[in-house]
Every structure is written in structure tokens, then in C-alpha cells.
Amino acid sequence: MKRLVFVLLLLASPAFARDETTIFAAASLSGAFKEMGKKYRFNFAGSQQLAAQLEQGAPADVFASADEQWMSYAREHGLIAGEPRVFARNRLVVITPKSNPGRVDRIADLARPGVKVLIGVENVPIGRYARQVLTKHSSDFARRVLGNVVSQEENVKAIVTKIALGEADAGFVYVSDATPAVRRMPIPDEVNVIAAYPIAVVKNAPHAEAAQAFVNFLLSREGQAILVKHGFLPAENSRP
Amino acid sequence: MIRAAAVGAGVLLLLLLGIPIASLILRVPAASLATRMADPAIQEALRLSLVTTLISTLLIVLIGTPVAYVLATRDFPGKRVVETLIDLPMVLPPTVAGLALLLAFGRMGIAGKILGFGLPFTTLAVIVAQVFMAAPFFIAPARAGFAALDRRLLDAAATLRASEGYAFARVVLPLTLPSLTAGAAMACARALGEFGATITFAGNLPGVTQTMPLAVYVAFQSDLEAAIVLSVLLMILSFGLLLGLRAATGRMGPASSLAAPIAR
Numbered sequence: 001m002k003r004l005v006f007v008l009l010l011l012a013s014p015a016f017a018r019d020e021t022t023i024f025a026a027a028s029l030s031g032a033f034k035e036m037g038k039k040y041r042f043n044f045a046g047s048q049q050l051a052a053q054l055e056q057g058a059p060a061d062v063f064a065s066a067d068e069q070w071m072s073y074a075r076e077h078g079l080i081a082g083e084p085r086v087f088a089r090n091r092l093v094v095i096t097p098k099s100n101p102g103r104v105d106r107i108a109d110l111a112r113p114g115v116k117v118l119i120g121v122e123n124v125p126i127g128r129y130a131r132q133v134l135t136k137h138s139s140d141f142a143r144r145v146l147g148n149v150v151s152q153e154e155n156v157k158a159i160v161t162k163i164a165l166g167e168a169d170a171g172f173v174y175v176s177d178a179t180p181a182v183r184r185m186p187i188p189d190e191v192n193v194i195a196a197y198p199i200a201v202v203k204n205a206p207h208a209e210a211a212q213a214f215v216n217f218l219l220s221r222e223g224q225a226i227l228v229k230h231g232f233l234p235a236e237n238s239r240p
Numbered sequence: 241m242i243r244a245a246a247v248g249a250g251v252l253l254l255l256l257l258g259i260p261i262a263s264l265i266l267r268v269p270a271a272s273l274a275t276r277m278a279d280p281a282i283q284e285a286l287r288l289s290l291v292t293t294l295i296s297t298l299l300i301v302l303i304g305t306p307v308a309y310v311l312a313t314r315d316f317p318g319k320r321v322v323e324t325l326i327d328l329p330m331v332l333p334p335t336v337a338g339l340a341l342l343l344a345f346g347r348m349g350i351a352g353k354i355l356g357f358g359l360p361f362t363t364l365a366v367i368v369a370q371v372f373m374a375a376p377f378f379i380a381p382a383r384a385g386f387a388a389l390d391r392r393l394l395d396a397a398a399t400l401r402a403s404e405g406y407a408f409a410r411v412v413l414p415l416t417l418p419s420l421t422a423g424a425a426m427a428c429a430r431a432l433g434e435f436g437a438t439i440t441f442a443g444n445l446p447g448v449t450q451t452m453p454l455a456v457y458v459a460f461q462s463d464l465e466a467a468i469v470l471s472v473l474l475m476i477l478s479f480g481l482l483l484g485l486r487a488a489t490g491r492m493g494p495a496s497s498l499a500a501p502i503a504r
Contacts, residue, residue: 048461101347116361121444123462150361151443154458162443166348167360 021210022059024050026066026125026197027155028090028174032230033064036223040214046124046155047071054079054202061211064199066090066174067125071198081205084198087218089233090174091192092129095163095182102169107137107187110170111144118159118171121152126159129193130172136191176231194233261475267468276469284447285455286473289432292363292451296370297428303371304378304427305420309412311379312386330376337372338440341365345441365442366449370431377430378423385419386412418489425485429478 020041025033030044043050043060047070054060055077063080064087065071071084096104102115110117120127134142150168153159159171164181174195178184199218201211217223224234269276276282311323329337344351345368347358359365389412397407413420435453442449444458452474459467 046461052461121458121461123458149445151445151449152458153444154439154461158440162342162360165342165346167342167346167358 021061021207021214023062023064023214024054024058024060024202025062025064026050027157028066028126028177029064029088029197030157031176032088032227032232035226035230036214036217048123048125051079059206060202061205061207062199062214063202064197065125066195066197067128068196068198069128070125071200074200079203080200081203081208082201084200085215085219085235086196087199087215087223087235088197088227089235090176090195090197090231091233092126092133092172092187092195093175093178094170094185094187095160095173095178096170096185097163097166098181098183099166100169100183101166104170104185107185107191108141110148111141113148115148115170116150116168117145117148118151118153118162118168119146119149120156120159120172121154124154124156125195126156126173127152129195132193133172133187133191136193174231178231197232264468264471264475268472269465269468272465273469276466277473279466281446282455282466282470282473285450285452285470288363288366288447288450289452289474292366292370293428293431296367296374296431297424299367299371300375300378300427300431301420301424304375304382304423308379308382308423309386309408312383312389326379327376329373330380334373334434334436334438335440338369338437341369341372341437341441360441361443361445361449363442363448366438366451369437369441370434373434373437374427374430378420378427381419381423381426382416385416385423388419389415422485422489425481429481432474432478432481 020039022041022043023033024043024045026047027044030042033040033042033044043053043058045053047065047067050063050065051070051074054063054074063071063074065074065084071080074080075084094104094107094110096102102109102112104110104115109115119130122128122131131142131146134145151162153162153171156173156177159173160177160179160182162168163171164179170185175184199215201208201215205211218227219235228234307326311319311326342360343349345355345359345365346352347360349358352358359368393411393415394407397411402410433453434451435457438449438451439454439457444450444454446455450458452470456467456470456474459470
């Protein structure tokens, strides 16, 4: 019995989790971040989910969000230390299956009746950005495209997978998420949005020094090059 | 010693189950509960959940009863494989089931191509996911109920020249009703709580595929209060379902006394 209690306590102690710097990062960063080094432990999920986990006291050293909103949320709730810094930017793109069954060739085609559109849930960054793109086009266009939405996905990777499988005709994702398995249809610059990715060291981080080093590496020329390789725009982008 | 250990274990388990449930109920926003409940979004999710769960439970009973009866009364080659296959969804991670359904019934999937249309993103997909995940919860107790039936009763019915169908309706069904009801309630509760297969296969659209568990998940990411209200609502429904089942089967008598009415 004593031994059982001991084992349970061991499982619950932070020591059981391998002593590694833990990075909480938006799902869209998974490809690029995995290339940043093997000595980190990553937790990839929707930014809003990560913020909720931090709030519940999940042990983390770094928080990288896909939008300013959830970083502000974390800051207002006293979850991070110091000032967040933007380390990457991202644009949106419309993806379709390779065979393009919905004949989506221009952004206007998304409003054609019967086209099956996938979009992120409104409170996930990718869902909010996609809605911004639609309203930038026109509010009537936004209404018609939203009428074509067959599912509101809770993260960007699910949209890519379902489009790659050919189950829907078009979806809004980040440029960095568009894998070779899908066809890209660029969104004109005048209606596109630029997503800014802020990063910060978590308050009372168990590995504050290593966490700061990770942030510095991301902002270094080498770190930025890896991000660009994965389809992101560099941190210092003059465009709005 | 054994008694103390049993009491200790019981208390521990009750705390493990009770504390989270109590925490949820304690966080219910009493002041805004009424307005929350009147929220069309919550009512939409509730209505969709109730309608799909009802239909999938009916389908499970209709399809599952003959399957369970055959499995309980006949032997055939490959029976073990069939039984294991039927049990599989009980232990399968729901996301895996959802992916499998997507690959099968998607418009690019094997079955989808034969059908000529894809099921994903439709209410029908929600029902299919629920039937897939919940059917074993009906079939297992139904099969056990049929297997426990005293075969001599059927022989007696046959000597009285009752046809097989007549005997099934008048002898088998009444005697196995407690097992069938228990199975149906379990399947219904499982279908009501279905999440992983639904969001993977059917998608998430309010009024079409967004059932209560999906609404809880989406609300959790932005509106904790709404998530708590939905969770408690879902918990009350499931609790009521299982409690009702206990009361009903208690009235019908325990499964061990299946032949009691005949003996009297």
C-alpha cells in the first residue's frame, strides 16, 4: 500500500516529467518549432486552449500564441513575465483539394451556392482572421460565404486534413500550414490579413534562463530562417 | 482489515467521482442560469443532441437485437472474430473511429463513392457516429440476457406448437426485457456523450452537427460560464437516464430471476 502511494506521488510530482524546457505553442507552429531543437518539450494546441491551460497552472516555460488576443489575455491574467515579442508573421491562404472538386479558382467562387467551405471556430485565431478576410471583401460576401460553411473546425490542422482528404471544397488556413497535399489559392493582398505571433516567457518558469534563450534563438537570424523555411514571414515585416 | 480497506477504497472512489462533479455544480452561475438556458445556441445543441440520440438508440435496438440473439444462440465459424469486432468501438479511441468513418463514408471514401455522396458535415453523420460508438453498449448486455435464458422454456413453447417468431415475441422478449432496457439505456447515454468521433467525422456546425458535447468543447475555449451550464445540463440528463434505468430494471426484477414469473 505504501509503495502504491509512493508511486502515485511520484507520478504527480513535477520531477517525474522529464526536466526539460516546456514550450506551449500554437498548433500552426508545430512544423517550424520541432526543428528548433530536440532538447525542448512541446505542447501544441489552439492558442486559446494553451492560455486556459496556463491559467490552470500547467507547468510551462514559454508561451507562443498565434494572435495578440490570447497573449494579451495571458498578460492581463498575470501568466507571463516581461513584455511579449512578435517573432513571426503569417498570411492566410485558401486551400482546396488537389482535384478542386468545387471549382474554386478565385476568391469570389467561395460564395457560389453549394461550395463546401471549412473555417475555424470564431474564437480560434484562424477563425477570426478568416472572418476578417471575408468582411474586408464585403459584408454581403462574408454573409454568403459563411452560409456555405459546412463545419467550424477547432484547429487549423483539422481543416488541412479534411481538405487534403477531399471532404470539403475550400478552407481558410495559414500559408505555413498549406502542405503539398493541398492546392493553394492565394488571397489578394488588399483583403488578406497578417497574423502576428507573439512569444513570452511564462511567469515563474521553472527554466527561465533556457526559456529566454529559446526566445532569443527564435529572433536570431538562424531562428528566423527556420520560420521562413516553414512559410512564415519574418518578425520584422514592414507590411501592416 | 478487509472491511476497513473496502470502506477506504469506497470513500476514495466516491471522492474521485464526487469532487469534480461537485466542483462543476458549485460553479453554475445561479444569477444568469435562466438567461443561459434560454440562449438559442444552447437550446439548439440540446435539441440536436436529443433528436440524434433518440434516433441512434432506436436504430441500435432494431439492428442490435437480432445480432445479439444470433450471437447468444447460434454457433458459426468466425464467431469470435465477429464478437470482437462488435466490441471494438468500446475500447477504440473515438478520434480513431471518427477518422475511420471519415475515410469510409467521406465523399472520397470507399462507401461514400458507392453511395454517390459524402456523409460528413450532415446530421446523418452524427447519428452514424453515435450508432458506431454506442452499439456495443447495447449488444453486450442484450447478448448476455439472451444467453442466460433457460432454453427449456423455448422447447416448451415449441411443444405447444408456438412458431419461432411467436415464441420470440411472447417468451424471449418479455423475459429478457430487463437486459434489453439496460443495454438501450447504456447505449443511449453513450450516444449522448459522444464527442471524438462526431467532431472528427461529422464536423462542428451549430444546428447541424454541433451536439451538446461539441458545444461544451467550443464554449470552453471562449465562454467558461456557458461551458459549465452545458456540462451540468448534460450531466443531469445522463444521471437521470441511468437512474431511471436502475428504477425500471429494479421493478422488472433482477436478471437472475428471469424465469421467476413462469415458476410462479
